[in-house]
Amino acid sequence: MFVSIKSKLISNVSKILVGSFAIILLAVAGINYQGAQSDLEETLGTIRESLIAKAQTLVSNNSYALRGMAEDNAFTAVQELVSSTVKNDKDISYGIYMDVDLQPWVYANAENPSGLLQSADELSDSMSVWAAKLESPDFKEVIIDGITILEFASPVIVDDEVLGFIRYGMSTASMEETAEVAKAKSRMVLIQTLLILVGINIVALFICMKIVRSMATTITNPIGSLNNKAKGISSGDYDSVIEAETNDEVGQLATAFDSMRVTIKKKIEDLATLNQSGEKLAQTTDKDIAYDEAIKTLMVHCNAQSAELLLYNTETTEWTLVDAHHKDSVTSTEEPTDVAKWVMSDARENQELFFIEDMSTRMKVRSSQTISVLIVPLRTQESLMGLICISGYKDQLEVSENDCEFAQTLARSLVITLNNINMREVIEEQNRTLEQKVEERTEALQEKTNDILSMMQNMHQGLFTIMRDGNIHHEYAAYCEEIFSTKEIAGRNCMDLLFTDCDLGSNALDQISTAISALVGEDEMMWDFNSHLLVTEYGRTQANGEKQVIELDWDPIILGDEIDKIMVTVRDVTALKALQAEAEEQRQELEIIGQILNLSESDFNRFIQSSFEFIDECERLIQYNTNKDLEVIASLFRNMHTVKGNARTYGLTYVTDSVHEVESTYDELRKHEDVLWNQVQLLDELEMAKQDVERYQVVARDKLGRSPNGSVTAPLQKSQIDELINEFNQLDTKGVPNEVNSYLHHVFDFLSGTSKINLKQTLSQVLGSLSQLAIDLNKNNPAVNIEAEGLFITEAGQQPLQNIFTHLLRNSLDHGIEPPEMRKEKGKPESGCITIARKDIENRVALIIYDDGAGLALHKLKEKIAQIQGEEYAKALSSEDIANFIFSSGVSTTEQVTDISGRGVGMEAVQEFIKSNGGDIKVVLDDKNASSNGFATFKFELILPASFYSISRNVVDEAQMV
Amino acid sequence: MSKVLVVDDSATVRNEVGSFLKNNGIATVLAENGKDGLDKLKADSSIKLIISDVNMPIMDGLTMAEKVRSELGNNTVNIIMLTTESDARMKQRGKDAGVKGWIVKPFKGDAVIGAVKKLLG
Known part of the structure; x- marks a missing residue:
């Protein structure tokens, strides 16, 4: 709330005046009252003292007067004296005379002026008692009926005797009365004094108020006018001069206000100038115009004689004069002034605004007047860009603080303008370069596009991209049209184009479709997740019904982190596939030829013949049996197992696979009850195996020109030769002439040489196949020792023995001989050793076959037997009986069934075969009493059928043969 | 250690993916449906990746993904859908819910492991 200084002044001064007058009044009244009071008391004291003096005189006079009267008992005289005394003095209220017995003689007062007493009763009041004790005159104060009474008493003494x-x-x-009168008088005086004082005060107060009012007006009026001026300034009136109307502080304030007005006015004008220049600087794109504007403005502002603009090159540290103006000359000079030269030579970097009051202190000045110089730096944030240097006469140059500020602001504007112009030049330059580059790029791009289009038109493979909606981009290789025999490709759904009439199942197609959807538009990472679902080869049927094989490559086109499109490369590989198939066929044929040539013709023919026999037998067995019969199946299995073993031994790999398939089927049949007997399927499968065998036969016949029967149909039948040899053996050649004997031996050798070979030769195929087997089993190739001197194998025995030893040796390597690491642990050499030794038993020739492997796992065999025949049965068997169970059907102790040897059935086949030819094979344990709870080393004892061998009569002959 | 949450209503798939990850040294948490998945995710802050089936009873995989973002406010966990189907509408829903990508069944182990390790950092 606004309260004016004037009213504040008046209100405060009034309060002070009223207060002080009130205090003065109170003080005067107080002093007056105090004086009147002390005067009164003094008067009263005087009255009292005179009263006492009068009474004392009276009493002592009376006591003298009464001496005689009392002595004479002059009662009446006493009474008259006392009563008259009381009567004569109105100040005495009573008078009493009493004797020593306190018997009053006179008691005079206002009621009883005579003092005569009716009765003379003894006085007993306190005052009487007090008086009776006195020995000299005295007085005492007593209050009776509210009035203060001073009783004066004295004894009446005659001759030292108190009489009364x-x-x-x-x-x-x-x-009291006197005091009251005095009091009233002084009160009157006091009231009068006060009234006079109050009157004087009111008059004084009034005058004071008048003076205060006028004083207040005097003080506040200039402030008010100052206030109005200030309001004027604030509303933009800078022209009204504020004059100092008084010589006091207000006057000073007015002066200050005016100088402020002037400063503000100048500032505003400067600002306007700066704005104007700034606008011009901002608009110009020409550096020279900018220089001109800046230095001209500065020159005019500072009232300088000349202004020069120097630019500094930070790299070369050189100065250049770029613009200059001089007040006296109209044209700007190219040459720098001396001042500018000095600045250039003496300029320091990182210089602040710099004023040199008298230039002659720095250099030689031609002018007779004092020259001042102001140097204004042009600074960017990092470095010095240049200087504006203005010079003029010291008394004219305006370089107040404001002017310096003005110069600096202008310098900043100039720097910004120059930077902007530089920037613009850079940008324009860049734009020009950019345009040029864009032009070049566009050209290159055009060229590339043309190349790509031409490639797309002419390349001999399909190429298109799949867009985010799963449709095909309109740019695609023209060859696609040829592959898919359609022109409707652009914008078509990729699944529709690629997979119409294809050989893929609906599930596979669904996966491809989902995978494409989960790839396009998704994170790059998704390619790793899902691209495996995109097929790379499939078949389709063309509109004309022809089959076509299509090969696809899928590649992601990445944009940012996303798969933008999928590029699909399409190749029609139908012809290629056909060629590949043909080449594969030829390759296989070549391989087959190689395999055939690797064999002797007779071995090969024997294989073909025996294989057909086995397969035919199988065919018959299947045809004749409509129901599942385990024994039939066992026969089937044995047959095919033998064929497989032979094929493997001879390295006829294309037979091995299909025969193995068939064998596996039979194995499944005999092992699992739930596998059904399906004649058609079994015959079909068997047919496949047969075709593979036939393939070999056809190749041998067509490519190698071999006759189907080959050496088997030799001029001499095998039986005839055997017969001849038999006859020769029975010949008694003793006594025959040497020439004849020699001749006969020649014939014998010839006959036996064509038909008999030693054991090693017989087994050469089997032994040769062991090294590959060893590799397959990760074992070392075992050493095979054959100690069979003088033993020759007849042609009849050769194939069977090969079959038999295929089983025995493979079994030995597969199951008997341990892996090299295990052998090493056991302290055995890493390579195993198999021994085949001749042993003659009771006119029969036997072969003992053994290896240095782990031996037979009797405990496992026993378990197997217990499973099949029962626990009791197994317990009753001897170790050797258990060992011989390896010849039983379905007994195999290996954990893993292999296609090499591991089903145990092979042994059954072996034993059966040997027995049917009049031989025998059994297992003989090295230690007959070996425990049946572990492994036991053993030997096979193979008693050869008689038709399988002959014994050389001559060791030398045999040596010659080897 | 960062964990992977495997959500699938088929115990076979769940266990196959789970044990597959485990054999490759990645810790897993298994859940039977979307709701179960949300609960498991809430309870275990070390889950940094979710591999989820789409079609599931009670709560499907996409709804779960949406709730992971909106209800749990978890915007850091990566989500990958394991699916047999994927169309534009589903993909858009997945994208809106911050689904990192789609693996189409049958998945390829090596690629999944590589990506999972990459996503777990």
């Missing part, structure tokens, strides 16, 4: 006491009561009433 005279007493007078002096009333103070008159004294």
Whole structure:
């Protein structure tokens, strides 16, 4: 709330005046009252003292007067004296005379002026008692009926004898009256004094108020006018001069206000100038115009004689004069002034605004007047860009603080303008370069596009991209049209184009479709997740019904982190596939030829013949049996197992696979009850195996020109040769001439040489196949020792023995001989050793076959037997009986069934075959009493059928043969 | 250690993916449906990746993904859908819910492991 200084002044001064007057009044009244009071008391004291003096005189006079009267008992005289005394003095209120017995003689007062007493009763009041004790005159104050009485008493003494006491009561009433009158008088005086004082005060107060009012007006009026001026300034009036109307502080304030007005006015004008220049600087794109504007403005502002603009090159540290103006000359000079030269030579970097009051202190100045110089730096944030240097006469150059600020602001504007112009030049340059580059790029791009289009038109493979909606981009290789025999490709759904009439199942197609959807538009990472679902080869049927094989490559086109498109490369590989198939066929044929040539013709023919026999037998067995019969199946299995073993031994790999398939089927049949007997399927499968065998036969016939029967149909039948040899053996050649004997031996050798070979030769195929087997089993190739001197294998025995040893040796390597690491642990050499030794038993020739492997796992065999035949049965068997169970069907102790040897059935086939030819094979344990709870080393004892061998009569002959 | 949450209503798939990850040294948490998945995710802050089936009873995989973002406010966990189907509408829903990508069944182990390790950092 606004309260004016004037009213504040008046209100405060009034309060002070009223207060002080009130205090003065109170003080005067107080002093007056105090004086009147002390005067009164003094008067009263004087009255009292005179009263006492009068009464004392009276009493002592009376006591003298009464001496005689009392002595004479002059009662009446006493009475008259006392009563008259009381009567004559109105101040005495009573008078009493009493004897020593306190018997009053006179008691005079206002009621009883005579003092005569009706009865003379003894006085017993306190005052009487007090008086009776006195020995000299005295007085005592007593209050009776509200009036203060001074009783004066004195003994009446005659000759040292007290006769009585005279007493007078002096009333103070008159004294009181006197005091009251005095009091009233002084009160009157006080009131009068006060009234006079109040009157004077009111008059003084009034005058004071008048003075205060006028003083307040005097002080506040200039402030008010100052206030109005200030309001004027604030509303933009800078032209009204503020004059100092008084010589006091207000006057000073007015002066300050005015100088402020002037400063503000100048600032505003400067600002306007700066704005104007700034606008011009901002608009110009020409550096020279900018230089001109800046230095001209500065020159005019500072009232300088000349202004020069120097630019500094930070790299070369050189100065250049770029613009200059001089007040006296109209044209700007190219040459720098001396001042500018000095600045250039003496300029320092990182210089602040710099004023040199007298230039002659720095250099030689031609002018007779004092020259001042102001150097204004042009600074960017990092470095010095240049200087504006203005010079003029010291008394004219305006370089107040404001002017310096002005110069700096202008310098900043100039720097910004120059930077902007530089920037613009850079940008324009860049734009020009950019345009040029864009042009070049566009050209290159055009060229590339043309190349790509031409490639797309002419390349001999399909190429298109799949867009985010699963449709095909309109740019695609023209060859696609040829592959898919359609022109409807652009914008078509990729699944529709690629997979119409294809050989893929609906599930596979669904996966491809989902995978494409989960790839396009998704994170790059998704390619790793899902691209495996995109097929790379499939078949389709063309509109004309022809089959076509299509090969696809899928590649992601990545944009940012996303798969933008999928590029699909399509190749029609139908012809290629056909060629590949043909080449594969030829390759296989070549391989087959190689395999055939690797064999002797007779071995090959024997294989073909025996294989057909086995397969035919199988065919018959299947045809004749409509229901599942385990024994039939066992026969089937044995047959095919033998064929497989032979094929493997001879390295006829294309037979091995299909035969193995068939064998596996039979194995499944005999092992699992739930596998059904399906004649058609079994015959079909068997047919496949047969075709593979036939393939070999056809190749041998067509490519190698071999006759189907080959050496088997030799001029001499095998039986005839055997017969001849038999006859020869029975010949008694003793006594035959040497020439004849020699000739006969020749014939014998010839016959036996064509038909008999030693064991090693017989087994050469089997032994040769062991090294590959060893590799397959990760074992070392075992050493095979054959100790069979003088033993020759007849042609009849050759194939069977090969079959038999295929089983025995493979079994030995597969199951008997341990892996090299295990052998090493056991302290055995890493390579195993198999021994085949001749042993003659009771006119029969036997072969003992053994290896240095782990031996037979009797405990496992026993378990197997217990499973098949029962626990009791197994327990009753001897170790050797258990060992011989390896010849039983379905007994195999290996954990893993292999296609090499591991089903145990092979042994059954072996034993059966040997027995049917009049031989025998059994297992003989090295330690007959070996425990059946572990492994036991053993030997096979193979008693050869008689038709399988012959014994050389001559060791030398045999040596010659080897 | 960062964990992977495997959500699938088929115990076979769940266990196959789970044990597959485990054999490759990645810790897993298994859940039977979307709701179960949300609960498991809430309870275990070390889950940094979710591999989820789409079609599931009670709550499907996409709804779960949406709730992971909106209800749990978890915007850091990566989500990958394991699916047999994927169309534009589903893909858009997945994208809106911050689904990192789609693996189409049958998945390829090596690629999944590589990506999972990459996503777990």
